[in-house]
Each structure stands twice: as structure tokens, then as C-alpha cells.
Amino acid sequence: MRTSYFAAIALALGSTLALSAQAPRPPGSTRTDLQRHDLSIPGRETIQARIDFAPGASFPAHRHPGEEIIYVLEGRLEYQLQGQAAVTLAAGEVLFVPAGVYHSARNVGTGQGSELATYVLEKGRPLVEFAP
Template structure:
């Protein structure tokens, strides 16, 4: 029994790490968008983790519709970004403004300007699931 329990723990940890790496690679492949992972930590309640990343958008770049297995909290660090969350009107935020994206909601982000834009994204997500799922 103990071996089976340890195996499940290690398997879920490895799958979580692989999902994190794969989702980061997918985002890095988007031309003009660079994701820099800052930190990742288990939370004090089971099955959840917090992940923080800085995402830089070159002028006139966009990241398509996607969702996360948990909430995303955005703080715009530089420039301005337009966000579109399913079921809501698009909103444009500038440096210093924040946005909350509910779990599972498809959303997208665009830099419509001639200047670089950056955001700090904080995710509170389910462990072991891909941090990002693109809409098909």
C-alpha cells in the first residue's frame, strides 16, 4: 500500500512538472511573446499551487484564446493590453491596473500598441493539470 501511495505522489509530481514545461514551451513559441517563470509553490490546501510568471508582448502581438485550471490574477507592469474574457466585453488595461479571470474561462490578450507591454500573471491552479489549454 505504501509503495502505491508513493508511486501516485511521484507520478503526479512528474506529470505536473511536465505539463508546466510543455505549456511554457507552447507559449514561448508564439512570436513576439516571452514568458518568464518567476516562482511556483504548493499552497496550504491540498491539490492547489500558485504560479507566477512575467509575460512580455512585443508591439502588435496577441496570445489566442486559452484557459487555466484555476484563477488568474493579472497586473499590467508596462504598456497597455487588451483582454477578452468569454461572456464579457473586451477591456484595455494600462500599467498599474489589474484583472481577475475566473477558473476555466477562455480568454485572450493583445498588445495593440506600438510599444512593448508586460504583465505579471499569478495563477492559483490545480496541481498536475496543464497550466494552459488552448481553445480548439
């Protein structure tokens, strides 16, 4: 029984570590998954999430195995896409991030910043890959 107990703890801890390794949360940012669905296109899925940034918080350079469509819900967020000049967006503005393009985000406003992110992804791949 003791072996089973420790095996269960190890399995739970391993699962928790695996999940956090897939999508770490930098301090000051939170992500709330809203929906996830398979698409009619074989091997593709969509994920929609709300990402909130505390004042001054940022999310480091990363990429996704598919497109990201961003709609800024509140605040002022600065986005830096690989090879492009930084752009600052306010509530109601949108941004398209092509598949595989490294990008970062930062709250440059004085209050809360939030975005609605819609991902169209290759199914079965990790959502986030951080820049080396």
C-alpha cells in the first residue's frame, strides 16, 4: 500500500510538472483557457484564452505551432514580433501573429492589460515554445 501511495504522489507531481513545463506563467501574467475544439480541418484545433497582464508585466519571446489572433480587451499592450518594429495596441485593437513567428508582449499601461487570444494550431503540439 505504501508503494502505491508514493507511486500516486509521484505520478501527480510528474503530471503537474509536465503541465507547467508546457506553458509556464511568467510573474504578473495569467491565462484562462475559455474553449478548445477540434476543427473540420484534419490535424487542427482552436484554443481561445484570456491573458491578463499586471502593470509592467511581460511575456517573453515565444512562438506557437499555428496562428494567433489577438484582440485587446483592456489597457495598453506592446507586442514585438520577430523582424518587425514594436506596436502598442489599446482596447478594441487587433493583431495577427503568423505561425512560428517569435513574439513577446508587455503591459505598458498603468492599469490591468488583457487580451483575448485565439489560436489555430496543429493538434497535439505544445501551445508555447520559448525562444532559445
